[in-house]
Amino acid sequence: MGEKSKSTGIECHARADLVHRLREVIAEMGGFILLGPEHGNLCRRASSGEALEFVGCEWIIEAQGLPNLIHEVVHALFLGRLADDHGFDYGTIPLDIERRDHRQVLWEELACCGVSASVCAPLHTDPQRFVREWFAEQFEIQGVFHGLEHDHPAFCARVDAQISVPARAEELRATVERGHRQLSEAIRRAGGPPLPAADLLAMWRDYRETQLGSARLAAG
Numbered sequence: 352m353g354e355k356s357k358s359t360g361i362e363c364h365a366r367a368d369l370v371h372r373l374r375e376v377i378a379e380m381g382g383f384i385l386l387g388p389e390h391g392n393l394c395r396r397a398s399s400g401e402a403l404e405f406v407g408c409e410w411i412i413e414a415q416g417l418p419n420l421i422h423e424v425v426h427a428l429f430l431g432r433l434a435d436d437h438g439f440d441y442g443t444i445p446l447d448i449e450r451r452d453h454r455q456v457l458w459e460e461l462a463c464c465g466v467s468a469s470v471c472a473p474l475h476t477d478p479q480r481f482v483r484e485w486f487a488e489q490f491e492i493q494g495v496f497h498g499l500e501h502d503h504p505a506f507c508a509r510v511d512a513q514i515s516v517p518a519r520a521e522e523l524r525a526t527v528e529r530g531h532r533q534l535s536e537a538i539r540r541a542g543g544p545p546l547p548a549a550d551l552l553a554m555w556r557d558y559r560e561t562q563l564g565s566a567r568l569a570a571g
């Protein structure tokens with residue numbers, strides 16, 4: 352198992368302890384983690400070779416780093432099982448924000464972004480800057496699911512409009528809380544430490560005030 356771990360980027364990770372706990376969580380669900388910059392960020396069925404190498408694992412979660420891995424694991428916990436692309440139906444694009452089930456897809460994405468940022472923030476010398484930049488990086492690839500990949504201001508305005516409705520903001524808050532709780536409980540069962548909670552609404556306000564996204568898109 353040690354040799355396999357070295358080849359999957361886990362043993363040498365700076366936070367190998369937390370990665371090991373995450374690996375146990377995913378192993379419980381029948382999956383194996385491949386970690387490293389050469390991988391993607393996704394969940395997929397294991398190839399026949401991988402199924403032989405990682406005995407008992409039908410699924411692979413790939414992640415380029417710990418923050419990406421946490422994002423993927425929170426998706427898996429929301430779904431309650433491992434599945435291709437966490438069970439997302441690409442036929443639902445563009446998502447209809449007025450449909451509760453479609454809106455829940457956005458809330459879960461934002462929860463994955465927020466929990467990933469909050470859990471990894473203490474591992475950085477400038478936690479606030481990390482949260483700001485990592486939240487932005489994750490959020491700014493979400494527009495494609497809403498048919499707004501070429502109109503980022505419109506996507507931001509859509510999120511603003513949703514959050515301005517108290518009932519919708521509560522949906523988001525509750526989803527983020529559930530994501531944090533599910534990850535925390537899974538990590539605790541695997542013998543890991545408590546995890547910092549995510550204040551998604553504060554992250555969103557900070558994102559909109561600093562306009563990192565708009566500045567970067569305008570520059571790019």
Ligand SMILES: [Fe+2]
Pocket residue numbers: 422426460463
């Ligand atoms: Fe995601």
